Amino acid sequence: MAEKTYLIIGNGMAGLSAAQAIRERDRAGRILLLGDEGEPYYYRASLSEWISGDLTGATLAGRTPAFYDALRIEQVTGHVARVESDARRVHLNDGYIIEYDKLLIATGARANVYPVKGLDEILTFRTWADARQIKEQLGCCGRALIVGGGILGLELAGALHKMGIERIAIVQQPGFVGGPLLDADAAAWLMAHYLTPDGIDVFVNDTVARVEGQTAHLQSGQTWDFDILVQAVGITPLFPETPGLTVGRGIRINASCRTNLPDVYAAGDCTETQAPGTDGAADRAWQTTRIWLDCAKQGKVAGRNMAGDDCALPAQPFYNASVIYTAHYTYIGEPHGDAGESYVWQEENGYRKLRVMDGRLAGTLLLNARHGDMALFKAMGRPVGDFGDAVAQPDFPWNDVTGQDWDYEFF
Amino acid sequence: MEWDGRDFEDSLKRGADFGLDNCIGANACMEACPVNRLHVNQNELDSVMVSGVWTERVQTFVTECVQCADCTLACPAGVRRDLMMLYLKTQLPEIPAAWKKYYAVKGRRDRGWLITLLDMGMRISLGKLGKYVDKADLEQKSLLFYFGCYIASPSGAPAATLALADRLGLDYEVLGGVRSCCGWPQYLSGQMGYGQQMLTHLGTLIDQVQPEVIVSGCAECYAALLRLKKKTGASWTPLTTPEWLLRHADALTWRKFDYPIAIHDSCHVTKKVGKPGPARQLLAKMADVVEIAATPEDCVCCGYYNIHANHDLNHQLHADKLAVVAEKGGEGMAVECVTCWESFRQPFKDAGVPLWDLMVAAEQATRPEREV
Numbered sequence: 001m002a003e004k005t006y007l008i009i010g011n012g013m014a015g016l017s018a019a020q021a022i023r024e025r026d027r028a029g030r031i032l033l034l035g036d037e038g039e040p041y042y043y044r045a046s047l048s049e050w051i052s053g054d055l056t057g058a059t060l061a062g063r064t065p066a067f068y069d070a071l072r073i074e075q076v077t078g079h080v081a082r083v084e085s086d087a088r089r090v091h092l093n094d095g096y097i098i099e100y101d102k103l104l105i106a107t108g109a110r111a112n113v114y115p116v117k118g119l120d121e122i123l124t125f126r127t128w129a130d131a132r133q134i135k136e137q138l139g140c141c142g143r144a145l146i147v148g149g150g151i152l153g154l155e156l157a158g159a160l161h162k163m164g165i166e167r168i169a170i171v172q173q174p175g176f177v178g179g180p181l182l183d184a185d186a187a188a189w190l191m192a193h194y195l196t197p198d199g200i201d202v203f204v205n206d207t208v209a210r211v212e213g214q215t216a217h218l219q220s221g222q223t224w225d226f227d228i229l230v231q232a233v234g235i236t237p238l239f240p241e242t243p244g245l246t247v248g249r250g251i252r253i254n255a256s257c258r259t260n261l262p263d264v265y266a267a268g269d270c271t272e273t274q275a276p277g278t279d280g281a282a283d284r285a286w287q288t289t290r291i292w293l294d295c296a297k298q299g300k301v302a303g304r305n306m307a308g309d310d311c312a313l314p315a316q317p318f319y320n321a322s323v324i325y326t327a328h329y330t331y332i333g334e335p336h337g338d339a340g341e342s343y344v345w346q347e348e349n350g351y352r353k354l355r356v357m358d359g360r361l362a363g364t365l366l367l368n369a370r371h372g373d374m375a376l377f378k379a380m381g382r383p384v385g386d387f388g389d390a391v392a393q394p395d396f397p398w399n400d401v402t403g404q405d406w407d408y409e410f411f
Numbered sequence: 412m413e414w415d416g417r418d419f420e421d422s423l424k425r426g427a428d429f430g431l432d433n434c435i436g437a438n439a440c441m442e443a444c445p446v447n448r449l450h451v452n453q454n455e456l457d458s459v460m461v462s463g464v465w466t467e468r469v470q471t472f473v474t475e476c477v478q479c480a481d482c483t484l485a486c487p488a489g490v491r492r493d494l495m496m497l498y499l500k501t502q503l504p505e506i507p508a509a510w511k512k513y514y515a516v517k518g519r520r521d522r523g524w525l526i527t528l529l530d531m532g533m534r535i536s537l538g539k540l541g542k543y544v545d546k547a548d549l550e551q552k553s554l555l556f557y558f559g560c561y562i563a564s565p566s567g568a569p570a571a572t573l574a575l576a577d578r579l580g581l582d583y584e585v586l587g588g589v590r591s592c593c594g595w596p597q598y599l600s601g602q603m604g605y606g607q608q609m610l611t612h613l614g615t616l617i618d619q620v621q622p623e624v625i626v627s628g629c630a631e632c633y634a635a636l637l638r639l640k641k642k643t644g645a646s647w648t649p650l651t652t653p654e655w656l657l658r659h660a661d662a663l664t665w666r667k668f669d670y671p672i673a674i675h676d677s678c679h680v681t682k683k684v685g686k687p688g689p690a691r692q693l694l695a696k697m698a699d700v701v702e703i704a705a706t707p708e709d710c711v712c713c714g715y716y717n718i719h720a721n722h723d724l725n726h727q728l729h730a731d732k733l734a735v736v737a738e739k740g741g742e743g744m745a746v747e748c749v750t751c752w753e754s755f756r757q758p759f760k761d762a763g764v765p766l767w768d769l770m771v772a773a774e775q776a777t778r779p780e781r782e783v
């Protein structure tokens with residue numbers, strides 16, 4: 001039997017994870033990893049740490065040329081114009097055609113850009129090239145204006161602050177920063193303990209109406225002088241034209257990371273999924289993928305299935321942990337919403353919110369005080385008992401509820 | 412004993428794979444690491460795990476990892492980065508020369524002649540303890556003190572432990588000497604073959620004693636005993652020396668040291684097993700206890716498993732420890748683990764700061780007046 005050709009479009013986390021998973025199962029097949037940024041895989045989630053100087057370029061890249069050699073992953077640079085799934089081939093926009101046996105679309109997403117009156121070129125914060133541009137234009141002591149105070153905008157603000165930039169402003173349209181990760185209460189805690197003490201200017205319920213020279217005129221009438229203006233206003237899934245492919249905002253995939261087309265898989269930020277375990281239930285909303293861990297997991301599942309396995313994404317509550325501004329957070333399930341009861345514990349060094357619905361743990365948001373987060377993850381959906389506010393305390397014994405400790409079997 | 416120890420590597424690989432599948436890329440592990448002087452990123456480590464292609468940075472870092480588990484405590488995703496690091500240690504392309512030297516005797520039951528010579532020397536130099544060095548005719552006793560290779564520890568902990576047991580009028584057996592090494596040091600360096608050989612041999616020695624309780628004053632030995640118990644389903648209970656002595660504390664008369672003493676937490680008892688309590692409770696019986704970290708889990712490792720890899724790094728850990736003890740008002744420091752004691756010995760001696768193994772301190776604090 002002829003060796004298979006696996007074509008992976010996109011060399012981000014999803015694409016790379018798939019390549020690794022394929023190679024674990026198929027030692028002989030040809031793996032083509034197609035990227036269009038002109039650089040090998042790098043660790044997108046850590047771009048802010050590269051900006052702040054905590055990581056070097058070599059560390060951000062993370063994979064050495066020897067890595068690709070060892071796994072026999074062929075790296076190709078090019079941009080796919082169209083996928084012809086009937087003929088099992090893709091067309092690059094420079095005219096080349098690549099044939100495949102199994103295809104993975106892992107093309108990621110692009111940063112949203114909204115036009116600003118008076119500004120020709122708009123910087124975003126998505127790629128290493130963007131990060132380089134931000135760093136170069138800012139120099140040692142420039143002034144930064146970040147439009148969008150969501151997770152990404154706050155991450156950039158945190159990186160710039162750590163880098164030593166003193167004048168940073170965030171313009172945020174809705175009434176508080178950090179949504180949808182934070183609610184108004186948690187955002188107030190972050191403001192009080194991080195953004196305000198660090199001297200970050202935050203303009204909420206405001207937008208940039210126009211720019212004149214290096215001055216931004218806000219809707220509210222206030223002005224702010226800047227050296228760079230960066231928009232961090234969300235991302236949109238990006239994928240090549242593929243006749244017959246079922247898409248919503250992103251490419252629709254099932255728990256096996258298969259699309260509706262034969263031998264075409266998709267993974268990562270370019271996809272959308274239904275909540276696990278509800279495949280086929282039409283009333284469940286489709287959600288775009290935007291978490292690094294989910295990209296990695298989808299890539300692995302797609303890769304394994306491309307190489308002949310039949311595995312599925314685990315059905316788990318939503319989970320993410322990372323950094324918001326410079327604070328560590330863990331977010332599990334659905335901590336925000338009007339239904340059920342919410343319990344909040346907060347001190348100067350941490351904020352913990354737990355939401356209980358029908359007596360069961362429905363979600364949690366932990367800022368800095370993340371003690372016991374894995375036990376909380378395991379406790380999701382379980383009866384909480386009648387402890388009232390105590391459940392939000394950092395020392396609440398969640399291990400007693402779950403009956404498991406973190407030391408799962410090694411000692 | 413039926414367990415042959417061969418599942419060491421399997422369970423290690425499982426733990427490492429779990430880590431690869433669940434790592435969320437927060438890099439919290441590497442930020443928490445006390446010995447990551449090269450600023451290695453989690454991404455670089457995973458790259459090596461997946462491909463088997465080593466970089467010099469990762470190789471250096473893996474040899475310098477002290478297995479303290481700060482990484483695992485910091486992980487928001489429940490990943491056992493300590494196991495992933497241990498797995499990488501097993502895969503190291505070359506074993507550092509210093510490690511080879513360290514394990515020339517430790518864990519090498521095949522080098523019988525060398526150990527026989529060593530035993531002879533120890534029997535002479537250890538005085539009353541000498542008769543327990545690789546004792547051949549082990550007796551059945553309900554209380555077993557397990558000193559392993561630390562029977563010759565310059566901390567004086569084994570002799571102090573037995574003095575306390577004698578003072579309490581207890582009947583016991585002692586297991587000590589390099590032939591009864593638990594294998595944990597080998598295991599923590601990725602030398603799985605030696606590790607399992609030693610641990611399973613220890614199991615057969617313990618079987619001869621048929622104890623109800625095994626007491627050890629070394630955190631690694633204690634961790635090894637926990638694993639042995641779990642794997643063999645043995646009925647005996649492992650105790651740390653502070654746990655054991657606290658059970659008898661009321662039978663002793665305690666005097667207080669006239670200066671405040673800081674408490675150092677060992678990685679294997681506090682971080683990996685989650686038992687910070689007993690050492691503090693014991694120290695509180697004889698001194699004002701000074702906490703040197705925000706929580707016991709935050710206490711920085713003694714760096715022992717780095718001792719042969721990078722001296723500069725260890726000197727820094729020790730200098731930092733001395734500084735924090737002074738800053739918090741400790742005029743001495745107590746440890747519950749002889750390994751920690753040995754790691755801190757020289758720098759504390761040089762600085763003139765008393766360093767106490769808790770057993771040695773307890774022996775002094777409970778010595779009847781006429782003996783003082």
